[in-house]
Amino acid sequence: MPSSSKPKAAFFDFACCEGCQLTVLQLEETLLDLLEHVDIVTWREVMTGESESYDVAFCEGSITRERDVERIKKIRETAGILVTLGSCAGIGCHNAVRNKWPVEELLQKVYGTEEVVSDAIPARPITAVVPVDYQVLGCPISLPEFVSVFKHVLTGRKYYPPNQPVCVECKLNDYLCVYEKGMICLGPVTRCGCNAICTSRGDACHGCRGLIENANLNAMVKVFTEMRKLHPIMDAVADRHRPTLEQIRRRFAVYNNWPELKLERGTTHGA
């Protein structure tokens, strides 16, 4: 590989489906434009060989074992800049669903009664283990946001993950709100940045990018658990499925498990 003065980038994965890496590959020609600015030295899914030294580490996945903790710490020490890719790395995502049960109990359920030697620990995002410089959220990440973060990295600018709810992108695109069709959506409390991709196809938002700062979960609890008369549109939603507190909890639990979401009356998260 020719030596150059370009920064060296490496991709690493932890517990996840590797969908975020795959998403990056979908950049196709744009990937070549990115390669004008960096040399990729390690990327298991894409190339052979790896390098001990790199400047920017892109890491996806959750930390689920003791040895992952050591590995991510080593990466953190080596890389000048650490970028997390995806919600597994950013907010724990599906991996953290299992934290509801003790690790021993889970090991037993999966491996039976045999003695298992395991260094499994409760699942957590990378952001909970080492300091992170940039985050791209999403399950999987959205490519335009990845490219935008990449440009921030190159120009040394701070990147703030969008802190507006998905409703903003949904409305700016003039999509029909799924509530109008009698569905319930987590968009009002979920971080945007995906350009409301799910609602663009008529599905509800399932909250994959995590909660916005100061999310008012209480509003959802109030609307659906208070038995007051609702206006026609909301009434049609409630009529179809007025969810219980437990059902609302479960909807959030698909992606939002770290830290554990305490969903009860009067809840506002992260003021």
Place this chain on the structure above:
Amino acid sequence: MAPLKQVVSSEGLFDMLREAMKELPVIAPAERKDQPGFHHFARLQQAEDFVPDYVTTTLPPKKAFFQPSETLFTFTTDQPPALELVSDTEHFVLAGVHPCDLAGLDALDLAYSQPPAEVRWPADRGLATVVGIDCMPDDYCFCSSVGTCLTRQGCDLFLTKVDRGYLAEVYTPAGDTMLAKVRTWEPTEADIRDAEQWRERKVERMTAHLEADPAEIADLLEAGGLAHLWKETAERCYSCGSCNTTCPACFCFDMHDEFDLSLKTGIRRRTWDSCQLLEFALVAGRHNFRQEREQRVRHRWHRKFLYLYRRLGRAYCTGCGRCSRACTADINLVDVTNALIAHARKAADHA
């Protein structure tokens, strides 16, 4: 002066759009392809797609002039940077605009003409021929409470359903030219009466009403003492911004610079913004002067019914009901306003 009136048949209305489409893009309410029964303002592919009796749309027609997200100019990183304005120059027809939305356009004309005046809005407004149309309210409409039911400002042509087609009121030469492309008739007394009855029926059918007129609402808000109501409303508000992003009278925006991958050129983009969003009032040093949700809720009402009413002489609400339809927390502008009117009046009586 009373506008010239002509009658056009229902087919004639579609013919008129068909004729217009030969020369210009026509933006009008059409049914959503993915969701029958719901409408949006969209560029018509064929005149038949126009739905003259739609009830409402998610976004108001202001998006035809002020896009939700648009590029203002391109820049380079040279010293000094080379800037190039990006602007629309294409003329178009905007058809099927209800009186409340004409009032929305009028409200933005006024707001954006205040110094320092907007350059883009009036330029884009000048590109369109606007055809208004009268409507029937749903449970959320309350134009009769804010005096926008009969708005004709800013339209070139206005249509009201009558028995034998539409009564067309001609306001400008551009409207006249459009109408002249199709066969029309002199209105009879029956046509005039039909149109009047339509307007009466519209007001009769209105179920949502504000319990005070805008002047009184401004006074009540100014008197204050409504903190518990703001708090109560805030408890169920997501701060999702949908009440602003769907509002025909809201005009706030944000701007961002985006580089392309060369890192040598980029664009300045502006997007609609909302005062209900947490970071709307975030300034340098991470200071947020409306950090609390109830401050933001209060701001929305003050802005619509007090500050702008005092400064520009009109409420910045057209009664279209979009904010209440859009609110997934079931916060209804009419209910909240009436609750605070009731509370403020009671407080005044006890004083």
